Amino acid sequence: MRRIERNAPESSLDPPHWRKLRAASRRMLDDMLDYLENIHREPVWRPMSERVRQAFRRDLPVRPAELRAVYEEFLRHVLPYTAANVHPRFMGWVQGGGTAIGMLAEMLAGALNANCGGRDHAPIEVERQITEWSRRLFGFPAGASGLFLGGASMANLIALLVARRAALGPAVRRAGLGASDKRLVAYASVATHACVARAMDVAGLGTEQLRLLPVDADHRIELEALRRAIDGDRGAGCTPFLVVGNAGTVDIGAIDDLASLADLAAAEQLWLHVDGAFGALGVLAPEIAPRLAGLERADSLAFDFHKWGQVPYDAGFVLVRDGALHRDTFATPAEYLRRATRGIAAGDSWPTDFGPDLSRGFRALKTWFTLRVYGTQQLGAAIARTCAVARHLAARVASEERLELLAPVPLNIVCFRYRAPRGDADALNAAIVADVQERGVAAPSTTRIGSRLAIRAAIFNHRTREPDVDALADAVLRFGDRRVGRRAPRRAGPSAPRRATRTRARVAR
Ligand SMILES: *Cc1c(COP(=O)(O)O)cnc(C)c1O
Numbered sequence: 001m002r003r004i005e006r007n008a009p010e011s012s013l014d015p016p017h018w019r020k021l022r023a024a025s026r027r028m029l030d031d032m033l034d035y036l037e038n039i040h041r042e043p044v045w046r047p048m049s050e051r052v053r054q055a056f057r058r059d060l061p062v063r064p065a066e067l068r069a070v071y072e073e074f075l076r077h078v079l080p081y082t083a084a085n086v087h088p089r090f091m092g093w094v095q096g097g098g099t100a101i102g103m104l105a106e107m108l109a110g111a112l113n114a115n116c117g118g119r120d121h122a123p124i125e126v127e128r129q130i131t132e133w134s135r136r137l138f139g140f141p142a143g144a145s146g147l148f149l150g151g152a153s154m155a156n157l158i159a160l161l162v163a164r165r166a167a168l169g170p171a172v173r174r175a176g177l178g179a180s181d182k183r184l185v186a187y188a189s190v191a192t193h194a195c196v197a198r199a200m201d202v203a204g205l206g207t208e209q210l211r212l213l214p215v216d217a218d219h220r221i222e223l224e225a226l227r228r229a230i231d232g233d234r235g236a237g238c239t240p241f242l243v244v245g246n247a248g249t250v251d252i253g254a255i256d257d258l259a260s261l262a263d264l265a266a267a268e269q270l271w272l273h274v275d276g277a278f279g280a281l282g283v284l285a286p287e288i289a290p291r292l293a294g295l296e297r298a299d300s301l302a303f304d305f306h307k308w309g310q311v312p313y314d315a316g317f318v319l320v321r322d323g324a325l326h327r328d329t330f331a332t333p334a335e336y337l338r339r340a341t342r343g344i345a346a347g348d349s350w351p352t353d354f355g356p357d358l359s360r361g362f363r364a365l366k367t368w369f370t371l372r373v374y375g376t377q378q379l380g381a382a383i384a385r386t387c388a389v390a391r392h393l394a395a396r397v398a399s400e401e402r403l404e405l406l407a408p409v410p411l412n413i414v415c416f417r418y419r420a421p422r423g424d425a426d427a428l429n430a431a432i433v434a435d436v437q438e439r440g441v442a443a444p445s446t447t448r449i450g451s452r453l454a455i456r457a458a459i460f461n462h463r464t465r466e467p468d469v470d471a472l473a474d475a476v477l478r479f480g481d482r483r484v485g486r487r488a489p490r491r492a493g494p495s496a497p498r499r500a501t502r503t504r505a506r507v508a509r
Pocket residue numbers: 094150151152153154193195248249250275276277278304316
């Protein structure tokens with residue numbers, strides 16, 4: 001019979017032998033630090049074989065397994081096949097690189113297993129600290145509220161719901177949208193992230209009630225068009241209620257004229273929300289901060305710590321100027337969540353009063369560690385660095401005859417493409433991107449600039465340096481030349497991917 005240790009009655013899920021678990025844990029920690037230290041030696045991405053996929057199509061496990069065996073599977077079937085946004089040559093979409101500090105904080109949070117829906121405990125104070133820091137960082141007044149969410153998509157939705165509540169009053173919560181005869185209309189530029197339209201849908205307002213306005217040559221919302229649209233809608237009996245400004249568009253990183261938007265919103269009595277998913281944290285970089293002027297006048301702001309802030313996924317955040325209104329949008333009395341004046345149930349304002357979630361993880365801890373360990377100075381320097389790397393790539397593109405830049409590069413995103421001598425340039429560039437990804441050289445993504453498909457290199461990872469973007473440019477030229485049958489005018493660059501070397505991760509015994 002198995003010996004039952006004092007702290008581990010057989011019926012609990014605690015390990016029967018803590019000492020053995022400690023040994024396994026140290027190995028896992030070492031392996032993961034090895035992984036982060038050496039990730040630059042690995043290909044960015046490897047396609048999963050059918051055999052690998054089969055590992056995740058098994059029957060529900062009924063009997064226990066050895067931790068060692070499960071960990072071995074993780075090393076074999078998960079670790080080598082991530083999208084690798086921790087990799088310095090990952091430049092696809094808009095994703096942060098994370099840090100080892102963030103990873104360690106995740107481990108600490110995992111041990112506490114805190115539920116941050118409410119009640120009186122230090123994890124809630126940590127979240128309040130982040131709210132307070134964010135409030136000051138973005139120049140919001142005392143009384144502003146903040147909340148961690150999964151990402152900016154959710155943060156945009158929460159802000160939109162507060163704006164809806166502001167426009168329709170408290171009745172909307174009881175009687176629903178049908179009780180109002182107002183037709184609410186919102187405004188944003190065509191460069192706005194699709195999650196804003198989805199938020200209109202989810203909020204019951206309808207995507208057609210989001211007017212998508214044209215942008216100028218710098219991809220910023222055209223204010224005259226916005227004014228005309230508002231007038232037109234008022235004339236047609238609609239109720240304009242919300243304008244969404246962009247602080248860093250997802251395609252190219254354009255920043256709307258936020259100060260003018262704030263003036264216009266004030267004059268028209270509209271709620272000004274800013275989608276600052278990645279760009280808002282540009283306030284940490286002295287060279288970018290002035291371009292965000294006006295952000296401090298927004299009624300609400302959505303942003304992500306997990307992009308430019310390098311906090312591990314996920315860590316979205318919403319700030320609302322009028323914290324009382326934010327609370328009135330979501331707070332719902334329930335006897336089992338009664339607030340006490342003493343004990344664990346103390347505190348009047350709990351995070352659950354500010355959003356739809358009750359149970360919530362401790363996202364604040366990894367954010368707190370990141371801000372404390374690096375300080376805003378170092379994080380700001382990393383942000384500025386990504387912009388410098390993007391400028392380097394833009395200059396490289398401009399210097400290559402076979403490449404063309406498709407959009408301005410105001411921040412850290414470069415949209416370019418290989419010039420097709422003939423035929424379908426969109427198909428060619430899509431194929432080049434797939435080539436570059438599949439060879440594991442780099443991971444750009446694509447987008448459309450106007451009618452043209454662009455190769456999009458979004459430099460968010462603090463690890464990415466000039467040679468990494470040069471490797472991307474070299475690879476695009478090489479694969480492009482090969483596809484159009486052009487002889488390369490000079491030797492292909494130094495970016496041939498090294499052969500995949502398996503991470504020398506040892507397996508827990
Ligand atoms: C990334 C992004 C979003 C969506 O944020 P998630 O954190 O992925 O939900 C919204 N808007 C912009 C401008 C973004 O870059």
